[in-house]
Amino acid sequence: MCEAESEKVVSVSSRGQATILKEFHEQLGIDTPGRVKFIQTKDGDIVVRPIHSVTDLRGVLEGKTDEEGHSTTEHLQKERTADKASEEELQQRYTGDDETDT
Numbered sequence: 001m002c003e004a005e006s007e008k009v010v011s012v013s014s015r016g017q018a019t020i021l022k023e024f025h026e027q028l029g030i031d032t033p034g035r036v037k038f039i040q041t042k043d044g045d046i047v048v049r050p051i052h053s054v055t056d057l058r059g060v061l062e063g064k065t066d067e068e069g070h071s072t073t074e075h076l077q078k079e080r081t082a083d084k085a086s087e088e089e090l091q092q093r094y095t096g097d098d099e100t101d102t
Helices: 022-028 072-095
Strands: 036-040 046-050
Touching: 022 046
Parallel strands: none
Antiparallel strands: 036 046
């Protein structure tokens, strides 16, 4: 380990929870309460990165599927299709051909 690296030991609870020490969450800019992501490198090391915005989550669900084998992208496409149909239905209902007030 080089001089630039820092090493601390923390306990892991029976629920798999570990506390990020104050010096590290201050140094990394991790808000409390907040979120972090764990990244495993090719060498097997685990890196902790703070999440400051939604774009920091990009790629987290890549290659993941639900119990039925559907990807996040498939779920989003289905939701967008349903939203569009709902918008079109509302638009037709309130601006349809059956306007008699004009």
